Amino acid sequence: MGSLTSDDPIHVVLFPFMSKGHAIPILHLARLLLLRRLAAAVTVFTTPSNLPFVSRHLAGTLASAVSLPFPGDIPGLPTGVESTDALPSMSLFPAFATGTVLMQPSLEAELQRLHPRPTFMVSDGFLWWTLDSASKLGIPRLVFYGMSNYSMALSRAAGVENHLRGPTAEDEPFTLNAFPWIKLTKNDFERYFFQSLTEDNPQLEFIMKAMVATQKSNGLVVNSFQELESTFLDYWNRESGLGAWCIGPLLPLEHPVVGDPPLRTPWAEWLDRKRAGGERVLYAAFGSQAEIPAAQLQEIALGLESSGASFLWVIKRKESDIMADIDSGFEDRVSGRGMVVREWVDQRGILIHGSVQGFLSHCGWNSVLESLCAGVPILAWPMMAEQPLNARMVAEEMGAGLRVEAADGTVRGFVRGEGLAEAVRELMEGERGEAARKKAKEVAETARKAVEEGGSSWTALGTLVEEISRQR
Ligand code: UDP
Ligand code: UDP
Numbered sequence: 175m176g177s178l179t180s181d182d183p184i185h186v187v188l189f190p191f192m193s194k195g196h197a198i199p200i201l202h203l204a205r206l207l208l209l210r211r212l213a214a215a216v217t218v219f220t221t222p223s224n225l226p227f228v229s230r231h232l233a234g235t236l237a238s239a240v241s242l243p244f245p246g247d248i249p250g251l252p253t254g255v256e257s258t259d260a261l262p263s264m265s266l267f268p269a270f271a272t273g274t275v276l277m278q279p280s281l282e283a284e285l286q287r288l289h290p291r292p293t294f295m296v297s298d299g300f301l302w303w304t305l306d307s308a309s310k311l312g313i314p315r316l317v318f319y320g321m322s323n324y325s326m327a328l329s330r331a332a333g334v335e336n337h338l339r340g341p342t343a344e345d346e347p348f349t350l351n352a353f354p355w356i357k358l359t360k361n362d363f364e365r366y367f368f369q370s371l372t373e374d375n376p377q378l379e380f381i382m383k384a385m386v387a388t389q390k391s392n393g394l395v396v397n398s399f400q401e402l403e404s405t406f407l408d409y410w411n412r413e414s415g416l417g418a419w420c421i422g423p424l425l426p427l428e429h430p431v432v433g434d435p436p437l438r439t440p441w442a443e444w445l446d447r448k449r450a451g452g453e454r455v456l457y458a459a460f461g462s463q464a465e466i467p468a469a470q471l472q473e474i475a476l477g478l479e480s481s482g483a484s485f486l487w488v489i490k491r492k493e494s495d496i497m498a499d500i501d502s503g504f505e506d507r508v509s510g511r512g513m514v515v516r517e518w519v520d521q522r523g524i525l526i527h528g529s530v531q532g533f534l535s536h537c538g539w540n541s542v543l544e545s546l547c548a549g550v551p552i553l554a555w556p557m558m559a560e561q562p563l564n565a566r567m568v569a570e571e572m573g574a575g576l577r578v579e580a581a582d583g584t585v586r587g588f589v590r591g592e593g594l595a596e597a598v599r600e601l602m603e604g605e606r607g608e609a610a611r612k613k614a615k616e617v618a619e620t621a622r623k624a625v626e627e628g629g630s631s632w633t634a635l636g637t638l639v640e641e642i643s644r645q646r
Contacts, residue, residue: 183214184643185290187313189281191298192224192244192274193258194462195540196320199397199424200296201231206424208235212639217288219281223256242280248273259462264558268376275303282307294642296395300380302387314392314645316419316638322398322539323406323418324571325563328353329363330413338367345584352409356570361585362562389416392642397422397539399624399631402617403567421635423543423621425522441486441515442523448484449529454602456481457524457550458534459488461541464557468496470588475504477594478512483602485512486530488519525550531611532601534578537564549618551575551610553601555589562586574613576601 186207190200200218207213216237220228221244228239244256250269255261258270285292285307292313297304299319308315319326331352332338337360342348344360360368366377388394396418400407410418448455458478460466466474471493478485485508489497494516497504505514521541524530525548533545534553542564545552552575554565562585568575578597580587601607624631 182293182646183290184212184293184639185215185217185288186213186639187217187219187285187288187292187295187297189219189295189297189301189304190318191258191271191300192221192256194227195538196298196300196318197224197228198231198540199320199422200298200318201228202424202426203296203395203421204232204237205235206635207639208237210635212636213293215290217292219284221256221277223254223260240284242277242284245273245276248276264463264465268380271300272376272380274301278303278307282310285311285313293646294392299384299388302384305387305391312646314642316393316395316642317388317391317416318395318397319388320397320539321560322542322564322567323396323403323410323420324567325539325560326396326418327406327409327413328356328358328563329367329560330410332358332363333367334413338363339370344368353405356566358566359585362566364559391416392645393638394418395638396420397424397543399423399621399629400634401620401624401630402572419634419638421631421638423547423625423631425540425544425547427547427622427625439519441513441519442527444513445486445524445527445529449527453484453529454531455527455529456483456485456532456534456553456598456602457488457530458485459519459521459541460536460555460557461538462490463538463559464536466493466557468500471496472500473589473591473594475501476591477589477598479504479508480591481595481598481602483511483532483598485534485598486515486524487512488515488521491516522548532598532607534598534601537561537568539564542568543621546572546574546614546617547621549611549615551601551607551614553578553597556585572613572617573610574617575610576606 188200188204190197204216204218207216218228218237218239220239220241222241225239225241232239246253258267294314295308296316296318299317305315331350335350337348347357347359349357366375369375394416398420399422400420407418522544525544530550532553533550535541536557537554552568554569554575555578556562556565569577576597578589579593581590623629
């Protein structure tokens with residue numbers, strides 16, 4: 175591969191991680207780069223099983239999706255699983271993520287074949303080995319984690335100030351010197367941060383590899399906007415040595431986007447009827463990864479039923495089977511008032527439907543942005559990953575949501591139906607809910623300005639392409 179010249183057309187290569195939450199914003203970025211003519215070509219790498227999903231999201235654009243064979247021999251992994259959404263258990267995550275390194279030769283072969291030559295690559299932080307491939311071929315690499323600046327900054331500060339490995343109890347509140355107004359507990363962070371690398375800890379080993387490669391990369395692409403969390407962005411840019419480009423929210427503000435099917439599903443019609451009847455609907459969904467135990471699912475059902483609220487609840491196939499076993503009469507009892515959906519939905523479409531006035535959410539970062547950008551306040555119930563931090567950000571830092579309280583008052587404790595029902599009523603009808611709704615609408619307005627021509631994210635994306643292209 176010869177050296178690139180500045181006359182070569184800009185060709186951006188995107189390589190999202192194989193999970194819906196990591197892929198969706200990157201697919202939006204592909205669309206944006208082409209719509210704004212910032213790139214002449216965009217190529218998205220994926221794997222055979224994820225190709226239909228990726229292609230569907232790129233429909234109507236000139237982006238190409240290239241499928242790399244997924245290794246069939248990752249130890250501990252059932253064959254045919256090419257996405258963390260499809261893992262039988264999240265305990266297999268480190269094996270899955272570590273195993274993706276076997277894709278390296280095919281990525282490099284494809285990179286060399288691409289025409290025009292890639293100008294730069296944006297790849298997921300979990301695909302740490304893509305840095306080696308990019309470096310070998312002289313391609314700058316930017317990293318994408320799909321996290322807020324808030325959670326990145328707090329995770330960094332908690333590590334630097336050495337709060338997580340000591341003997342402090344997991345629910346003992348502490349504050350950070352960097353952010354003394356924020357009350358945290360160890361439980362706001364993933365367990366593997368508490369342990370040391372000398373213990374058998376494949377998750378931490380993997381994260382360390384990702385972090386080392388991130389540090390050596392050419393920058394960080396963040397799905398957020400500067401006005402939302404400037405304090406945390408400033409901290410990150412000051413302390414990390416790796417500049418963050420806030421170019422989000424990476425989601426369609428107009429809906430449906432070109433190429434999307436029209437919103438004519440049974441649940442869309444149900445929502446239309448609710449709107450016509452002047453009813454407020456709570457949307458309840460916990461993303462594509464969370465594993466909710468049977469006893470907790472039952473309390474969710476109880477809580478939704480006794481809240482008296484209208485609700486649209488999206489459950490996964492596995493949860494649907496559990497519900498059928500533990501409470502087969504639930505849907506009949508809530509008939510008319512509540513709807514349970516068992517398929518992949520257009521979540522963004524639901525959140526901007528005028529009837530939806532609250533979101534019971536696990537606080538995956540995409541869900542948070544999608545909700546706030548629709549002006550919908552969040553009832554935060556974090557389940558895993560950096561979600562507890564996102565929940566704090568939404569409820570405590572921004573005031574755009576409330577928290578579901580666990581029965582024992584801890585971050586990860588069991589939630590009882592009655593507590594959930596009370597929180598739902600407060601969000602949908604109470605004063606605190608109304609204040610959060612007002613705040614969410616303000617955030618939506620600021621987000622819109624950030625991505626409009628001349629806005630902070632709009633400008634950052636243009637500058638990013640220009641600056642990184644100059645580094646080739
Ligand atoms: N999503 C969707 N339909 C579904 C379930 C999820 O469109 O039925 C989308 C959702 O809108 C979001 C992403 O999948 O864009 C999930 O990402 P998030 O960060 O919220 O949570 P994760 O799934 O990563 O835990
Ligand atoms: N699929 C799979 N393994 C994976 C991811 C997807 O077998 O790791 C399958 C999935 O079950 C579906 C097809 O590939 O039959 C397309 O997956 P997609 O994620 O697009 O889901 P869909 O929305 O089509 O159900």
